[in-house]
Amino acid sequence: MTTYKSIALRGIAAGGIAGVASALVQLLVTEIPIRAALAVEEARAPAGEEAGHSHGGEGELVSRGAQVVGGMLGVVIVGIAVGLVFATAYALSKRWFSGSTPFTRSATFGAAVFGAVALLPWLKYPANPPAVGDPETVNYRTALYLGVVVAGLVIVWGASLLAEQLRAQSQPVRATAVLLAVAAATAVVLLAFPAPPDTIPADMPVTVLWQFRLSSLAQLATLYVGIGVVFGLLVDPATRKAKTPAAAL
Amino acid sequence: MTSPAASLSAVRVPKWAFAVSLLGLIVTYLVLQENGLALGAGSELLHEFFHDGRHALGVPCH
Numbered sequence: 186m187t188t189y190k191s192i193a194l195r196g197i198a199a200g201g202i203a204g205v206a207s208a209l210v211q212l213l214v215t216e217i218p219i220r221a222a223l224a225v226e227e228a229r230a231p232a233g234e235e236a237g238h239s240h241g242g243e244g245e246l247v248s249r250g251a252q253v254v255g256g257m258l259g260v261v262i263v264g265i266a267v268g269l270v271f272a273t274a275y276a277l278s279k280r281w282f283s284g285s286t287p288f289t290r291s292a293t294f295g296a297a298v299f300g301a302v303a304l305l306p307w308l309k310y311p312a313n314p315p316a317v318g319d320p321e322t323v324n325y326r327t328a329l330y331l332g333v334v335v336a337g338l339v340i341v342w343g344a345s346l347l348a349e350q351l352r353a354q355s356q357p358v359r360a361t362a363v364l365l366a367v368a369a370a371t372a373v374v375l376l377a378f379p380a381p382p383d384t385i386p387a388d389m390p391v392t393v394l395w396q397f398r399l400s401s402l403a404q405l406a407t408l409y410v411g412i413g414v415v416f417g418l419l420v421d422p423a424t425r426k427a428k429t430p431a432a433a434l
Numbered sequence: 435m436t437s438p439a440a441s442l443s444a445v446r447v448p449k450w451a452f453a454v455s456l457l458g459l460i461v462t463y464l465v466l467q468e469n470g471l472a473l474g475a476g477s478e479l480l481h482e483f484f485h486d487g488r489h490a491l492g493v494p495c496h
Contacts, residue, residue, distance in 0.1 A: 187445050188445070188446075189445055189446065189447050189448055189451055192445060193451070193454065208487075211486065211487070211490045215486075215489075215490040216486070219486055219489060219490070246478060246479060246482045247479065247482040247483050247485070251483060252482065252483065252485045252486050253486055255482075255483035255484050255485070255486070255487070256484060256485060256486025256487035256488075256489075256490060257486075257487065258484075258487070259465045259466075259483075259484035259486075259487030259488065260487045260490065260491065262461060262465050263461075263462050263465050263466060263487070263491065266457075266458035266459070266461040266462045266465075267458065267462065269454060269455065269457075269458040270455045270458040270459060273447065273451050273452075273454065273455045274455075276445045276447050276451070277447055303492070306492065307492055310494070311492075312489070312490075312491075312492030312493075313489075313494075313495075314489060315485075315489060315495075318494065318495050318496045319496075320496040323494060323495065323496050326494035327467060327493075327494045329494075330493065330494050397489075400490070401489075401490055401491065401492045402492075404490050404491065405491060405492060408491075
C-alpha cells in the first residue's frame with residue numbers, strides 16, 4: 186500500500202534530479218547566450234543607468250558569479266517544488282491512461298505538463314534574454330504569461346476529461362478525437378491572446394536571441410520531461426521487480 | 435501485468451497534501467515571479483539572485 190507521503194517524497198526526489206539536470210543545461214548551454222546578451226546590455230550602459238536593475242558592473246546588488254550560481258539553485262528549487270505538485274496531481278488523477286503502467290502514466294503526464302506550462306507559453310511569448318524586456322511592461326507580460334499557462338493546464342485537464350467521455354470508442358478514434366480537440370484548443374489560445382508587447386531592440390543579434398530561446402526550451406524540456414520520467418522510474422514497481430527474481434531465489 | 439494502475443488509485447490523498455502543493459506553488463512564485471509584490475524591498479535581492487534562472491526558464495523579466 187502506497188501512502189501519499191511516499192509519493193510526495195518521490196516527487197521531491199524526481200524534481201531535485203530533473204532540476205539538477207536542467208541547471209547543468211543552464212550552466213553549459215543557456216549561460217552562453219546570456220553572457221552575449223549581457224555584453225549587449227553593457228555596451229548600452231554609458232547612455233544611462235537602467236532604473237532599479239543591475240546585471241553586475243557598477244553598484245551591483247548581486248555579483249555575476251552569484252547570479253550564475255543563484256540561477257542554477259533557483260532551477261533546482263523550482264524543480265523540487267514542481268515535483269511535489271506533480272506527485273500530488275499524479276496521486277489525485279485516476280482518469281488518464283488508467284490501463285497503462287505507472288511509468289507510462291508519469292512520463293506522459295510529464296510531457297503533457299511540459300506542453301501546457303512550457304511549450305505553449307514559449308510559442309506565444311518566446312523567452313527573452315537579458316537586455317530585451319521593457320521594465321514598464323513586466324507586469325502586463327507576466328499576466329499574459331500566467332494566462333497562457335493556466336489555459337494550457339485547462340487544455341490538458343479538458344483532454345483527459347474528453348478521453349474519459351470517449352471511453353466507449355475504439356482506441357484510434359479516441360486518440361484522434363483528443364488530438365484534434367487539443368490542436369483546436371491550442372490554436373484558439375494562440376490566436377486569442379494578444380501579441381507580445383515588447384519589440385526586440387535593434388542591438389540584440391538575432392543569433393543570440395534564438396540561441397537563448399532554444400537553450401531555454403531545451404532546459405524546460407529537461408526539467409518537465411525529466412520529472413515525468415524520473416518520477417515514473419521511482420513510482421513504478423516494475424523498476425525494482427526486474428531485480429527481484431534473483432533476490433527471490 | 436496485473437492492473438498496474440490499481441495500486442495507485444488506492445493512494446489516499448490527505449487534506450494537508452493541498453497545503454503542501456500550495457507551498458510548492460508559492461515557492462515557485464517567489465523564485466520565478468517575485469517583482470516586489472509580496473516581499474517589497476527585500477525582493478530585489480531575491481530577484482537578482484535568481485535572475486539567470488528566471489530568464490532561462492522563459493519567465494518574463496524586466
